[in-house]
Amino acid sequence: MQCILHPDRSASARCAGCAEALCPDCQVEVAGAAWCQKCKGSAVKRPPVIARRMTTSAQARNGVLVGLAGLVFWTPVCGTVAIVLGSKAFGEIASNPKMTGSGMALAAICLGCTDLLFFVFTIMSRA
Ligand SMILES: [Zn+2]
Numbered sequence: 658m659q660c661i662l663h664p665d666r667s668a669s670a671r672c673a674g675c676a677e678a679l680c681p682d683c684q685v686e687v688a689g690a691a692w693c694q695k696c697k698g699s700a701v702k703r704p705p706v707i708a709r710r711m712t713t714s715a716q717a718r719n720g721v722l723v724g725l726a727g728l729v730f731w732t733p734v735c736g737t738v739a740i741v742l743g744s745k746a747f748g749e750i751a752s753n754p755k756m757t758g759s760g761m762a763l764a765a766i767c768l769g770c771t772d773l774l775f776f777v778f779t780i781m782s783r784a
Pocket residue numbers: 672673674675676677692693694695696697
């Protein structure tokens with residue numbers, strides 16, 4: 658593989674834009690990729706998409722915590738709050754593409770339902 662501009666030199670990389678062979682003198686490194694002088698401009702203008710930073714919904718996380726607390730304290734308040742936080746988190750995740758945690762939101766709702774079921778069973782067993 659020879660450099661496209663220097664036929665006497667062996668190429669060390671291929672341009673990430675046009676795939677031409679480039680020698681070390683011809684290649685320009687932008688955002689971890691090799692580019693030729695021609696494609697360098699477009700690389701600077703449109704850098705490779707860096708993995709979007711995802712944030713976990715705090716409401717989903719809190720919902721799981723409250724749901725777990727509900728299992729310890731057996732109170733319908735925790736169960737209800739966990740379900741509310743879980744469903745709010747679902748809405749938050751749906752409206753924000755950078756937001757994650759739908760599994761956690763589901764877990765919060767499940768824990769909340771379990772809390773309420775436990776509470777109902779406790780009342781019934783006492784009656
Ligand atoms: Zn190129």
